Amino acid sequence: MPPVLTETARPSRRRTAERKSKTANQEKAVASHALEILEQHVLLDGFRIVLDHERSRGSYLFNAASNSRLIDLYGFFGSMPVGYNHPHFDDPAVQKELARAATIKVANSDIYSPGYAEFVETFSRVAGLPPLERYLFIEGGALAIENALKAAMDWKVRKNIAAGRGERGTEILHFQRAFHGRSGYTMSLTNTDPRKTDLFAKFKWPRVSNPAIDFSLPQAEREADVIAREKKCEEEIRHFIDERGIDIAAIIIEPIQGEGGDNHYRGEFLRQLREICDENEMLLIFDEVQTGLGTTGRMWCSQHFGVMPDLMAFGKKVQVCGVMAGPRLDEVPDNAFRLPSRLNSTWGGNYTDMIRSTHCLRIIEKENLVENARVVGKHFLEALQQLQSEQPIITAVRGRGLFVAFDLSDPKKRDEFWKGLFDRGLLV
The missing domain is CATH 3.90.1150.10 (Aspartate Aminotransferase, domain 1)
Known part of the structure; x- marks a missing residue:
């Protein structure tokens, strides 16, 4: 029997430990260098984390800056659909497809491809929400909202013109503590952190109180409180409708407000919004950019409440952002989803994102992740x-x-x- 070496006497293990220590120090140096380069040109106001893509897996993010793993409940602002380095993406055929897609950025608005068609078919099958069967794809959640707003404005103004009321109908009724993005029209809706909206040009669109459920109250008091605040909110909405109803194209709401504080609504309130829109020739828009694609235990949060919007914006976990439109838009024959070039962009969504999304959707479907x-x-x-x-x-x-x-x-x-x-x- 060969002599048994103690831990300190095993040169191979000692060298291995030294190599590991050296490697860890090298990786920390690389991470530190990355931060130094970025700081020269970019405002670093995020986490002091440098992602090690190779060593992150599943729910674990590997932070090269500290050479340690983190259990990730952040998920890139809730945009990670299947975690890091899912085994599905280890398949050489999948890697080849993704690598090929990354070599060019296709202008999907004018040039079509089998990959684009496969994404649309997969998205419709796995995440579709009939009768919202007309799609628009674009890069960025804020731009998804922008185009939902434009579609609603187009619909309302054309209706007003046809009724002899003139070119009116571009206002969007929205809620306190809403976050719908940081660009163009969305700046007039977002009202969370004032640093994101102050001093920028905005429209004075109707804004109403937010009857979210107050979970800090005892259960016995909670329902009476929220019903009273829903009634107040309804009064505010009807006041704006009486005051300038023909100018209001739509009501927009997040089924659960995200940045505004994880604010939840009762299904009764969302159904009431549906009724108000139907009664007053307005569209109902749901912003499911953050709540969509299974996060809430249904594919779309609105499915918990049995409320169907006319327009729904999506993004984040889908990997591709965009809008779904329902049949009410077709009350106007030349609506924005039917008229060429009315809604468009150079890329029409991101082709590489579409290929990745197709695979993520297959994983979600196969593994029953919702x-x-x-x-x-x-x-x-x-x-x-x-x-x-x-x-x-x-x-x-x-x-x-x-x-x-x-x-x-x-x-x-x-x-x-x-x-x-x-x-x-x-x-x-």
């Missing part, structure tokens, strides 16, 4: 509710699927809490 989001989200919610009962610092636990949140008493405690989680390997 149902998984419901099951795992329920576990998260129940565990947080239990924690809330034990730790008074945590309040207002709420969630639908994996769209889960809770409150802390003030920004200082929130920041301390966040850092504590980060230091323990959890990114939220």
Whole structure:
């Protein structure tokens, strides 16, 4: 029997440890250099994280800046559909297809391809929401909203012209604490952090109070409170309609407000908005850029409430942004989804994103990930509710699927809490 070497006497293991230490230090140096280069030209106001793409996998982000893993509950602002380096993408044929797609950026608006058609077919089959069967694809969630607004304005103004009321109907009714983007028309809707909208030109479109459920209240008081605030909001909406109804093209709402504070609505309220739009010749627009593609345990959050919008904006997890339009648009024959060049862009969405999205959609379908989001989200919610009962610092636990949140008493405690989680390997 050969002599047994102690840990310190094993030169091969010692050299391996030294190599690992050297490699880790080299990687930290590379990460530090990346940050130094970026800081010369870019405002670095995000996380001090440098992504190691190769070593990130599943729910784990590998941070090259600290040479450590993080459990990622952030997911690139909720835009990660299947995690890091899903095994599906290890298939050489899949890698070849993605690499080929990345070599050129196709102008999908004018040049068509089998890859584009395959994406549209897969998206329609896996994530389609009949009767919203007309699609527009574009790069960026804000531009998806922009084009939904343009389609609504076009529809309303053409109706007003046909009725002899003139070229009117471009206002969009929206809600306090809404976030719909940071470009053009969306600046007139977004009203969360004033740093994102102050001093930029905006329209004075009708803005109403936000009757979100107050989860900080005891269960016994919660329903009466939200019903009272829904009634107040309805009065505000009807006041604007009485005042300038023919000028209002649409009502837009996030089925759950994201940046505004994870604000949830009752299904009764969303159904009431549907009725108001039907009664007053307005379109209902749902912004599902953040809530869509399974996050809430249904493919689209609106499916929880049985409410069908006329226009729905999507993005983030889909990887490609855009708008779905329903049959009500066809009350105007030459609507924006039928008239050539009325809504358009150079790229018509991103071809490489479409190829990747096709594969992500197949994974979601094959692995039943929407149902998984419901099951795992329920576990998260129940565990947080239990924690809330034990730790008074945590309040207002709420969630639908994996769209889960809770409150802390003030920004200082929130920041301390966040850092504590980060230091323990959890990114939220």
